[in-house]
Structures are given as structure tokens and as C-alpha cells.
Amino acid sequence: MRRPVTLPDHARPATLALDAGLSIPPDTRTIQPDLAMSVNTMVTPGEGAFSAAGLGDIADEPFTYARWSNPTVRALEQRMAALERAEEAVAFASGMAAISGMLLALLKAGDHLIVSDVTYAGAAELARGLLPDFGIEVTPVNLSVPGALAAALRPNTRLVHCESPCNPILRLTDLAQVARVAHAHGALVSVDSTLATPVATRPLTLGVDLVVHSLTKFINGHGDALGGIVLGSKALTARIRGRAGVYLGASLSASNAWLILRGIDTLFARLRQISDSAGRIAAFLEAHPAVERVIYPGLASHPQHALAQRQMDLPGGMIAFRTADPQAMARRLAARLRIAHYAFSLGHQRSIVTLLDTDGMIGGTYRLEGAALADYRRFAGAGVFRLSVGLEDAADLIADLDQALSA
């Protein structure tokens, strides 16, 4: 039998990031997590099941088949559950697999979903484009507007899905307040906390029912593995594992789980350094003549700075900024940056910047109108540059951005 590492009750999050879910194999007594590639294990006749209905408590299930459980993936689920203070977790092949698996496991035809009107583009398009094809009613709502959620709730509202900070405009959601309003109405609340990470925010402790992460971003942190996870109660995650793991099958690979576990070892150290650099870079950008506006939860100028201070232990590594003629500036940054990379994705060890053009986001993805469109433009103008700060020296990044931004 493997011997689980038993941590003292007072172990703090940075310690949990290294050791929660770790177990020592008695034969080799190795300290680092093993990579168990096997898709199946030996079973005794009658043991295990091939039906979602036959899955018991995952904590007691044998590793019968890797689509619903594998030792390395399980170690990742346990470590993430410790960091998010969750009863259970279920890992997926990507962040989008986690979001779609959660939504398709919880919602059915005739249910109503309220979704933040600005989320990661894939989630926005899934909610607006695909779910209605399955008979699910979907209402995008700006969850940062007081009263907007209460006004949108319907008798059949089953789930309110938010994102905080939201990608790309870094608008925040008051998670405790959303949970209070939704619960009073009998609806569940899920949040995509990819940009916050458990280093900054633990949404389950604020009353949220389910937390989703793209593990591809800060949590793995090295730009070399896709992954996703949903965390919450045993009952909700069991339903998601059964339906999404057994039926939809977008399960995380053991090799990616191993890479992500290795990334989590340094999550706290990376996030603290990245957040510190991001604070310095945000202040530099705010003073730069080529920059019209900076949106960063750590700046006093962020419209929800007080909420950021209350809800986030650190402001994180994502900065949004605006310049005049964003298309021309995008070409200039792509041609001139020598340290930061002009590329998609975020949360890696190397800094990444890209333009999210407002017309493109509104037309293809968000389809906002009226007050919602005005609010998006209030943050994003004609477009925001999304800067994901990495682990390079902050002074080098500032010099690089300075030479690239300056005419």
C-alpha cells in the first residue's frame, strides 16, 4: 500500500501546493510523484463498473479505467482540492472540457443558465451557440451590476456561471454576493477562477458551489500541457465525473497530470513573483504616454479596486491596457518586442501579449448590445492588449515594453 503523506492540520497553502495528495510507494520510497501511465489496473471479478450509475465515491473506487480515474490524475485532483478547500475535484483534458463537462452534466433541456456576459471566448460561444441547441435557455448578464442578477433569475434558473477576473477585460465579480442572491433563489453558482488561481481567491470559501480552472494557464504555468478541473462537493463532482468522464470522455492524460503537478509545486512562488512584477509593470504602463488606460486589479484606478482588495490575496499576473490605434500598435509590438512574446494564451513562465479587438469580440463572441456593450467599451475601448506577465526580470520587461510602445 502507498503511504499518504499526512500533513499537519495547520499546513499553509504553499506547503499544500507541494505535499497535498502526495503518497510514498513502499517499494521505492520515492519522494516525487510517480507517473502512472497505465489505462487500467488488475481487478477482482465483480469489482469496478462501466456505467456512470455504477461509480461510487471516487475516493474508494479502484483505478479500473483511466477515463474516470488514474493514480497520477487522482494525485492532481487531491492536490487541487486541498488548495481550493474543496471536498472533491474532477480533472479534464482542457479548461474548455471542464467547462463543457460541468455545464452538460448539470443542465438539461428546459433549464435556464445565467452566464457572465464577458467570459473566456470559448465559454461565451459555448453558452450562446451550443447550449440553446440542446434546449437550455441562456441569459448573458453583467454580474458586476448590482441588481442585474436578481432581475435575470427565473423559476427554472439552475446555474449562474461567472468568471473573476474575467478574460480579457479583468472585470471582477463579487462572488459572495452572487452566491447569496443565487442561493436565495435555489440556483447553483460556478466560477471560472483561472485568472485568480487559488493563490489569490478560494471561491468555495465565499459560498460558490463549483470552481473551474483551465490548468493550462498559471496552475501548470509552463505552457506545455493542456488541462482543466472542476472542484466542489462530492455530490456535484460525482455527477460531473459520471456524466462527463464516462459519457463525454474528455479526461486528463496521466502525462499532462504529472506535468501539471510539477507546475503546482512552484505555483505560490511563481504567482507571488509574477504578481509583484505585474504591479510594477502596471504602474509603468499607467505613466506611459502611449498608453491610454490600464486595467489591473492592483491599481487604485481599477473600477472595482476595493472588491479586488477584499476578494484577492494578490492582484495576479494579468494586465489589460489600451492605446490609440490598437491595430497599428499590435503590429508594432509584434515586430519590436524582444522579451515578451506576441502570442495567444496566458499564465506561462514567459510573458505574452496580444490584442483582443473589441469589434471582433463583440461580433463573433459576445454579441453584446445596449448597456452591456457600453460597459464592455468602457473597459476595452476599441480593443485591449492582454499582457500575461511571466518570470523574466521586471526591469527587463519594462524596458522591452518601453522601447516597443514608444514611437
Ligand SMILES: Cc1ncc(COP(=O)(O)O)c(C=O)c1O
Ligand atoms: C479564463 C479561461 N477559462 C478557460 C479557458 C479555456 O482553457 P483551455 O484552453 O485549457 O481549454 C481559458 C483559455 O484561455 C481561459 O483564459
